[in-house]
Structures are given as C-alpha cells and as structure tokens.
Amino acid sequence: MQFRAIALALSLAACTRAQSAPRAAPPARETGSVAAPVAPVADEPTGVTQPAAPAPAGLSEATFAGGCFWCLEASFERVNGVRAVLSGYTGGREEHPSYDAVSNHGTSHAEAIRVHFDPAVVTYEQLLDHFWRHIEPTARDRAFVDVGRQYRSVIFAHTPAQRAAAERSKQALAASGRFREPIVTPIEDAPVFWVAEDYHQDFYRTHPDRYHSYHEHSGRREFLRAHWGPDADY
DSSP states (O other): OOOOOOTTTTEEEEEEOOSSSOOOOOOOOOOTTTOOOOOOOOOOOOOOOBBOOOTTTTTTEEEESSOHHHHHHHHHSSSEEEEEEEEEEEESSOOOOEEEEEEEEEEEEEEEEEEEEETTSSOHHHHHHHHTTSSSSSSSSEEEESSSGGGOEEESSSSSHHHHHHHHOOOOOOHHHSSSSOOOOEEEOOOOOOEOOGGGGGGHSSHHHHHHHHHTTTHHHHHHHHHTTTTTOO
C-alpha cells in the first residue's frame, strides 16, 4: 500500500485533514514480506507549488532523487557544508505538481531534494558519495518499500562538470562490486525543481513521531547496512 499517502483512522485521528471530503486512497503498494510502515496523508496548505530560486551567492546546488524526500532531506542536512535542503518534485513534464498528484502516480515527476552547499567545505563528489550510501541504486521505479516511478533514483546534473563527476562516481560504484545487480540510477540534466508544499519541508523536525514511524519501517536500515556495513547511516 502507499504508506505515505494513507491515513489510518485510529492512529491519525487527531491529524485528519480539514476538508469537506476525504481524499481517495491511492493504488496498493507492493511490499512483499515487509511490514508496511504507517505515515500520514499530508495535510498540505492550499497554494500552488513554485520553481525553486537559485542558490544564494557563494553556494552551489545539487539535485538528487532517491525515494522519500523526507528521508533524503533529513540525511543531507547532516552533511557538513550543506547550508539548506529543499524537498520537491522534478524530472517530469507537468507544471506546478502537487503532492496529491505525484504520490498518486498522477505525474511524471520524482520526489527529490535540492541541496545548497558550500563548495569550499564539501565537494560535489562527496555529496555523490553520500547519495549512493542512502539510496537503493539497483532498483527501478522503487526505493526500499516505496514502489512507483515517483520514487525512482536519479542524479540531476546542473553543469557538465557535475555530469562528468556523476558518471565517474557511478562507474566507480559499479566497479567496486559492492552490489551484485547493475547500478541503474540514471544521470540526467537538471530541469525545473518545484518546491514541495510547506508541510513537507523539514518534516523530520516538525513531525518527528510520524517521520520516525515511517523511517524506521521503510526498509532503509536493513538494505543499507547489508551493503555498507552494520554501522552504516540510514
């Protein structure tokens, strides 16, 4: 089932949306033998998503997709030299995509993050290494227990230099033998990045209980520690 798009009446009764009619449940998500984590329907504010502004002077930007943007945002905000991380939608054709549309398979966008970083403190290559260690690079249209094209992993390059660095990084990972299956994460030019609704920004801070309920049961820990070691960050 779509964990992050289904509200359970009992556990989330106090957080029901203030709307006249409930949102229809999205299609079922394939979870195999993994217990489905519970995460909320997002009671997003009204409004239309807008393109992200350029990074502030002195900072560079990077864009990654790798499943749940709540989790990628929380992970990258811990990196020294990263000054800001935005959750949003990119890689699709539709303008002003909403969480409802993206999460219900209604657009061609992926959930993604836009990272503003200080290149004097952290390099793009270091961000790439962090990215690989927090995604499932052998999966197509899926990230751990989240299934759907909106959860695909992608490196969105902003410059030819970023694309070249991403290609080298991907080749090095494939040659390392760390994964038995091929690395399928594509490298694409960065298109418009649509900033997600306010509700999703810093979700791990503003809704810690609900975030951790999802994060701890998402399959990240098991997969990442199986491939990167028992102490790997997840």
